[in-house]
């Protein structure tokens with residue numbers, strides 16, 4: 510298989526050398542499995558790009574645009590101590606329903622999944638354990654699929670007979686996820702998850718990086734509890750101190766996420782916490798460096 | 812405050828923000844000369860400098876300094 514990871518890093522090197530150098534340094538501790546997973550997804554992703562008559566160069570420009578947005582958001586966040594967006598309605602109008610913005614944001618995020626080590630850590634935590642946790646699941650629901658990496662992986666790892674459903678508020682996300690996955694077995698629904706309902710519960714539910722997109726994440730966690738079967742398991746991830754154009758709810762520390770999960774009547778089975786830069790906890794606290802939190806959770810035992 | 816005084820205060824801010832007591836600044840110092848001064852820490856530096864000197868840079872100014880001398884000039888012009 511082509512070494513897409515290397516190709517992307519070389520292209521980035523020619524456009525933003527200092528950034529590319531940092532990405533290489535940050536990921537050089539990762540092993541061969543990382544490289545092969547990255548190349549597997551990027552090759553699937555490139556097929557989608559080609560079907561859309563575009564290529565990785567386009568995607569790299571999207572990624573760089575997303576980085577520029579992030580730098581602005583981060584500067585504002587450090588100055589003001591809060592995220593710039595406040596309501597879901599506003600973000601829905603300006604971003605989720607705005608194909609131009611969603612386009613570069615989602616393509617940027619798709620690339621970032623294997624360029625940022627914290628994103629890979631969250632992914633490998635998911636991919637390493639999904640099959641075990643979803644052993645008895647007959648149905649898989651994903652809320653907020655975005656680029657679709659998680660759903661793509663679940664289709665590969667779970668048995669053929671598992672039913673797949675994906676809900677996302679943005680038509681653009683549904684489109685890119687559908688395009689990358691390219692598998693008719695998934696039932697896609699464009700809907701705000703807060704308005705979504707299902708007749709049956711699910712054995713496995715993935716909610717990657719969605720809590721911070723809501724005004725009140727507890728509402729989604731309570732919904733998750735209702736949608737999850739009695740013995741179901743969910744994978745959930747959310748960042749702390751991570752300003753982005755579409756982030757609304759600020760988690761100041763990891764404990765706030767754990768507390769909400771608990772308040773919703775759910776229980777953490779296993780979790781992973783990774784600081785998004787190779788810096789000490791003290792430095793991360795001082796400069797509010799983003800921290801990634803991911804966990805497998807289940808219904809709280811009465 | 813004169814240029815030398817600003818330079819010395821900047822050096823303190825850099826040492827603190829980059830968590831490196833070895834950092835030594837001169838007017839001609841650039842990001843390439845200082846280990847750890849990258850796009851992420853640049854934002855931390857800007858925010859620390861703004862807090863310390865009680866001023867606010869524009870997005871354009873933040874991208875414009877080619878070396879520490881220009882940053883010092885930028886601070887003087889804001890005071």
Ligand SMILES: C[S@@+](CC[C@H](N)C(=O)[O-])C[C@H]1O[C@@H](n2cnc3c(N)ncnc32)[C@H](O)[C@@H]1O
Pocket residue numbers: 605652653654655656657659676677678679682700701702703716717718719722723
């Ligand atoms: C950052 S992406 C996450 C992508 C992927 N799940 C991951 O973990 O990397 C967030 C996604 O959530 C979707 N989203 C945000 N708010 C939502 C809501 N209220 N209901 C459904 N989807 C939502 C966005 O459209 C976007 O596709």
